Amino acid sequence: MADQLSVVVVDDHPAVRAGVAYWLSSGEPPIRVVADGEDVKAAWLGAGADADVVVLDLHLGGPTPALGDLRRLVEAGRRVVVYSMRADDEIALQCLELGALCYLTKAEGAEHLVPAVRAAAEGRPYTPPSLAGALAGDRSDARPALSAREAEVLVEWFQSESKDFVARRLGISVSTVNSHLERIRIKYAMIGREAPTKAALVARAIQDGLIGVDDL
Amino acid sequence: MVGVTAEEQVFGGVRLALLGVVAIIQLGLGLRPLLTYEYGPGAWPAYGALALVTVACAPWVVRRRPLPVPLVVAGTVTVVTASVVATSSIPPDAHFGPPHWSFGLVSWHLLVLLADRVPWLLGALGAHIGGDLVLFALAGPPDRTEVGAAGVVVLGVTSFQLGLLVLIRVLLRTARQAAEVAAAEERAATRVALAEQWAQDLRAGFAGGLGTxxxxxxxxxxxxxxxxxxxxxxxxxxxxxxxxxxxxxxxxxxxxxxxxxxxxxxxxxxxxxxxxxxxxxxxxxxxxxxxxxxxxxxxxxxxxxxxxxxxxxxxxxxxxxxxxxxxxxxxxxxxxxxxxxxxxxxxxxxxxxxxxxxx
CATH class of the missing domain: 3.30.565.10 (Histidine kinase-like ATPase, C-terminal domain)
Incomplete structure (x- = not known):
């Protein structure tokens, strides 16, 4: 199946690699893990070099997060989903700044990993609840201005972990919730350093009519 | 009254009573000899000066305020001077006798002026009595009877007034101690109230915490x-x-x-x-x-x-x-x-x- 999504999983724990592979292959349609390894080399060499999405653990044995590896992958145009043990707002925001399409904590399971990988394969962002919390709690000076509704969607999504619940509470549809979340991510993509994934994200949003050229 | 201690309040009352004593003695006991006997030219001015000091002190004493220091100094000098002038103008051989109207009266004036400044009071009383004694001695060598009579008068009047001074001091000390005890009791009551409040807050805190x-x-x-x-x-x-x-x-x-x-x-x-x-x-x-x-x-x-x-x-x-x-x-x-x-x-x-x- 040529059109099946391919993924490379980089994590220093074999159990995590196996678990991620299982979740992805149980997706509908299934996602194929073409390579995995405890080192980021797996994403550069062999079958991993051509995989659509990289699922990257930030803590590969060492105490410092592998932000340099993330930057190099993004600069090479790779679509990266960061899958980390640490629920650290600052690191999550740093990963977005570097151009990761999603930051997931390991407390968030298949229900977020599978859609995150699918979205990343299309060059779209995915915002899981923990990341929504990090964005809602962002107090940095460089943060983009969000509308009241966008801020409320972020907070509700962080609090409830259910888009149905958010949609019911705010009296909007689930797809509107999604487009609010996507627009927030585009606002974030338009600040800070440039990255191919971020440019693609903005371009795609203009194509989809999510934002106008005037918003740039 | 804010800022006025119990001691000051009691002393204000005492001074008012002393002023009353002075007024009565000056009008009642002082005026009669002046009208009865023959005096020198200084008698009436001295009497007037003493009356003036009484009147000058009255506004403060009646309002129970402390006398201003300039008034006290001027009053004391006037009183002591008037004492000397009055004694110089009494008839010969009348020292410490009934015509010597100023002797007792001046001491009362000094008490009004200086009852709260004991060392000054003793000094001024010494000057007044000493002056009178000197004038008594200068008036001619007294015989033994005269010396005895003078001694009885000086001792009687002075010891009565000093006794009164001691009483005033004791009264003031008692007032101060009573005020201190009252303040201590008030502080203790405040502490008790605070402790009760604290205990109540603690109970309320636990009740709030323990809730249901x-x-x-x-x-x-x-x-x-x-x-x-x-x-x-x-x-x-x-x-x-x-x-x-x-x-x-x-x-x-x-x-x-x-x-x-x-x-x-x-x-x-x-x-x-x-x-x-x-x-x-x-x-x-x-x-x-x-x-x-x-x-x-x-x-x-x-x-x-x-x-x-x-x-x-x-x-x-x-x-x-x-x-x-x-x-x-x-x-x-x-x-x-x-x-x-x-x-x-x-x-x-x-x-x-x-x-x-x-x-």
Whole structure:
């Protein structure tokens, strides 16, 4: 199946690699893990070099997060989903700044990993609840201005972990919730350093009519 | 009266009485000899000067204010001078006899002026008596009878007035001690009131913290609450959460709010609930009573949850939002105050949120 999504999983724990592979292959349609390894080399060499999405653990044995590896992958145009043990707002925001399409904590399971990988394969962002919390709690000076509704969607999504619940509470549809979340991510993509994934994200949003050229 | 001690008040009264004594003696006992006997030219001016000093002191003495120092100095000099002038103008051989009207009167004046300045008073009295004695000696060598008579008068008048001075000092000291005792009693009463208030606050704090625990224990002991009933189990879960949160409140931790929320979550997890806790945003300072108000709805919502709950704490630049999404249809009773509590039910799920605006 040529059109099946391919993924490379980089994590220093074999159990995590196996678990991620299982979740992805149980997706509908299934996602194929073409390579995995405890080192980021797996994403550069062999079958991993051509995989659509990289699922990257930030803590590969060492105490410092592998932000340099993330930057190099993004600069090479790779679509990266960061899958980390640490629920650290600052690191999550740093990963977005570097151009990761999603930051997931390991407390968030298949229900977020599978859609995150699918979205990343299309060059779209995915915002899981923990990341929504990090964005809602962002107090940095460089943060983009969000509308009241966008801020409320972020907070509700962080609090409830259910888009149905958010949609019911705010009296909007689930797809509107999604487009609010996507627009927030585009606002974030338009600040800070440039990255191919971020440019693609903005371009795609203009194509989809999510934002106008005037918003740039 | 603000700033006036008990001692000053008592002394004001004493001085007023002394002024009355002076006025009566001057008018009653002093005037009669002047009209009866033949005096030198200085007698009437001396009498007038003494009367003037009395009148000058009266405005302060009647209002029970301390005499100004310039008035005291001028008055004392005038009185002592008048004493010398008056004694010089009495008829010969009349020293310390009935015509010597000024001798006793001047001492009373000095008492009015200087009763609160004992060393000055003794000095002025010494000058007055000494002056009179010198003039007595200069008037010609007195015989033994005259010396004896003079001695009796000087001793009688002086010892009476000194005795009065001692009494005044004792009275003032007693007044001061009484005031000190009263102040000490007042301080003790204040301390007692403060201690009672503190104890009451402590009890209220515990009552607030323990909340429903004591009535629940009483109901269980009385057999009113059935441990098998769902409602009793919910009350027990709530009481346990409250107690656990109360213990956590006194721990020294860098982020007390997260610590207390985690304590509530811990109790719920021990009960078999699947709880996910998410914290976002950096720590902010939250006062103890606000933390209590924020976590109380969480404790209530968690104890009502059946299987699953999501607890989230979000801290942004201007507010703290603590929310629980639980699978329980029981709405939590909202407490108002600094913290805004909202509770909505959506089908099987209930959302309880406590918000506190930091700014």
């Amino acid at each position: 625990t004591l009535p629940l224990l009483a109901d269980l002991a009385d057999g009113v609450a059935d441990p098998r009933a769902e409602e009793t189990r919910r009350r027990c879960a709530f009481a346990a959460t409250q107690l656990r949160r109360l213990f956590a409140e006194h721990d020294e931790v860098p982020d007390p709010l997260v610590h207390e929320v985690a304590a509530c979550v811990d109790v719920a997890e021990r009960r078999g609930l699947a709880v996910s806790l998410a914290v976002s945003g950096g720590a902010v300072d939250v006062p103890t009573d606000v933390r209590r108000a924020l976590t109380a709805p969480v404790a209530a919502a968690l104890s009502a949850a059946r299987e699953r709950a999501r607890v989230s704490l979000l801290r942004t630049g201007d507010e703290v939002r603590l929310a629980v999404i639980a699978d329980a249809g029981v709405p939590v009773h909202a407490e108002s105050g600094q913290v805004e509590v909202r509770c909505d039910a959506y089908g099987e799920r209930t959302r309880t949120e406590a918000r506190w605006r930091t700014s």
